[in-house]
């Protein structure tokens with residue numbers, strides 16, 4: 001497969017937004033209880049082995065496909081393109097990169113039309129579509145919206161061994177970086193890239209990959225996030241909370257991470273910021289900045305760095321992982337990720353007086 005920076009590429013498809021994710025789950029009924037009964041996603045259609053779900057502001061057929069299968073994995077990460085001709089552009093673009101490409105005029109999933117699926121240069125099952133069945137938009141259906149209405153799919157986060165080459169490929173595909181995490185030696189640990197005018201449609205997290213780290217759904221208000229935590233407690237499901245609630249440094253969003261019955265990670269996310277101006281400044285965080293991933297207080301638990309969902313190739317087989325060779329963030333993070341700076345007893349109390357940092361294993 002060719003490097004995006006090494007070939008003269010035809011024009012990329014015009015990607016509008018990240019629109020849907022297809023997850024394979026090993027117990028569809030258990031998954032339905034989590035994604036529908038607990039999180040409140042709307043069922044557009046369902047059968048014995050597949051459920052198509054959407055968020056409340058969505059008007060196309062689905063934002064999430066749950067398909068029952070033997071191995072929990074991500075089967076497709078779907079982006080909507082601006083016009084049907086963008087599918088031709090997609091075929092040519094990814095063929096020029098030497099990627100495996102398949103096109104189905106009737107779509108791979110119910111409710112979507114002509115669709116291109118690609119094993120992209122990062123090893124992810126990328127889906128591009130334009131035509132989609134319109135369904136009822138429930139943005140005003142406040143009588144149906146529960147504790148924390150999930151109103152749209154916001155982004156996906158992908159684990160990749162080498163973030164800079166992932167960034168190069170995605171920039172060739174028309175994405176733009178909004179934030180990243182680096183160290184003084186120029187190692188990039190993570191990057192956030194957008195098509196829609198918010199912080200990201202896709203993030204790249206350095207690690208063994210390809211793996212899907214999470215899919216994020218937006219709710220309207222930060223109080224919806226804490227109300228969901230209260231609901232999980234009442235349902236005796238608080239054990240599905242992995243990280244948060246808290247305020248991110250990167251993106252400035254309020255967040256909560258949950259794990260579904262198969263371990264697929266979902267982020268509930270709200271209130272990031274506008275990035276649509278052409279001169280939107282990139283925000284770069286130092287990997288040793290304790291407030292980069294949590295602005296005020298929650299540690300990043302080790303599982304958040306180490307665990308993620310495998311992805312499938314276009315034949316439905318699990319992609320083997322490529323090992324990351326650069327430093328891992330959990331290994332180099334001096335501070336305890338969001339804990340306050342350790343200040344000397346009786347010291348002046350300012351950050352400059354801080355003596356060292358708490359290690360991630362210290363409370």
Ligand SMILES: O=S(=O)(O)c1ccc(O)c(O)c1
Nearest residue numbers: 157248249250251292293294
């Ligand atoms: O943990 S980070 O603040 O880096 C972060 C920022 C935005 C996200 O969507 C995310 O998953 C994680």
Ligand SMILES: [Fe+2]
Nearest residue numbers: 155157216267
């Ligand atoms: Fe996220």
